[in-house]
Amino acid sequence: MIMKLNNYQSKNELYIADRVFDTLSIDLCLTNTEFDDHLNYLLQEIRVDALKHEKEVLIKLQEQLKQLESLGVDKQYSADHASWSVFYAFKEIIDQINEKKPNGYKTVYRGQPGNWELRPTLFRSGEQGYSDEFRRNYEHIYKSIAQRFPESVSYYAIESDLDKRAENLAELQHYGLGTPLVDVSANPFISLLFMVDGYSGGGNEPQLDIFFVRENGGNSLYQEVTKQAQNKRISVQKGAFLNFDKLNLDGLSGEKKIPRVCLRLKFVDNTFDKDSVEDLPDMSNANEGNREEKKGNTLVLAVNDIKEKLNSYYYRSEDLYPDFYMYLSVLKNKYADVGEIKTSKWYQLSND
Secondary structure, three states, X not given: OOOOOOOHHHHHHHOOHHHHEEEEEEEEEEEEEEEOOEEEEEEEEEEEOOOOOOOHHHHHHHHHHHHHHHOOOOOOOOOOOOOOOHHHHHHHHHHHHHHHOOOOEEEEEEEEOOOOOOOOHHHOOOOOOOOHHHHHOHHHHHHHHHHHXXXXXXXXXXXXXXXXXXXXXXXXXHOOOOOOEEEEEOOHHHHHHHHHHOOOOOOOOOEEEEEEEEOOOOOOOEXXXXXXXXXXXXXXXXEEEEEXXXXXXXXXXXXXXXXXXXXXXXXXXXXXXXXXXHHOOOOOOOOOOOHHHHHHHHHHHXXXXXXXXXXXXOXXXXXXXXXXXXXXXXXXXXXXXXXXXXXXXXXXXXXX
C-alpha cells in the first residue's frame, strides 16, 4: 500500500537511511606507500563488518564473505603495485557476492564518490539540493511542467500509475530536476565508473552499493522504466532506479529493511614494522607528513588506478552519455585549450 503523507517534505523528515536499509559493510583498507619515488597506495586488508544483521541474505553472506579477510591482499606485488590493485579487489568481492547470493535474487549497483547517506536528489538540501518549499509543492510543480511541455512529459499522480509516473519522473531527472528516483545499474563496472568519475578528492571515501533485487518483482523500491527514445542514457548505463515513491511508513520505520552491501574505500594508518618496510618499495618516507594529506593522496591514487583499469576494459565516461548535447559537452571539455597536457601513470600525482 502506498503511504499517505502530505508531501515529499513529510517523507524527507522521516527518512533515515539506516532504518530503510540493512547494510553489510566491507571496507577496503588503504594506506600510503611509495614506488619509484612517487606516492602510492597499498591495500592493507579487507574487513567485513561484525554487526548483527536482520536480513537472512546478509546473515549468510556475512559468514561466507569472512574469508575475504584472509585473502592476503597486502602480499601480492607487481611492477607498480605493493599489493592487490583495489580494482581487482572490488571485482573479486563482486564475483563472490554474485556467486553466493540466494536463488531468486539479482544484484544492482550504485557508485558514489563519497560515503554520504543514500538519498534521492529531491531529499537533498543546500546548494546541491532543494528547499523545503520545493518538496512541499513538488506535485504542483511537476503538474505545471507537464501542462507547459506536454510533448516532453506527462503528469501521473502517485495513486494513479507508479510505473508511468516513474517513467516521466525519469525524464525530469534526465534534464537535471530533482526527483524521488535514485539511479542504479545492472552493470557493476558502470557503477564503479560513476564512483570514480565524479571524485573530487578532499579525503572523501568512495563507495559502491550493491542491492539485492527479487527476480519475481517483489521489491519494495526497485523500479525499471520503459526506455524512451529521448532518454538513451538509461539503456547505455544499464539503468534502473530505487523509487522512493514506493517507500511507505513500514519502510520508513525500519519494519521492512532492504538488504544492501556497501563496499567502501577506507584510509587507515599503516602498521608496518621495520622488517615490513624493507620488503616494500621505497618506504623510507612512508610515515612522514600530515595524516589528512596522506589520506587524500592515497584515495586519489586508488581512484586513479580504478579509472585506468576501467579504461583498459573500455569503460569511459563519454560513452555513458549518448545524448547529442552531452556528447558535444564532452568534446568541448576534451579539446579545451588548456595548454600542453602531460600524460603520467596513475601513481604520478600532479604537483599543480
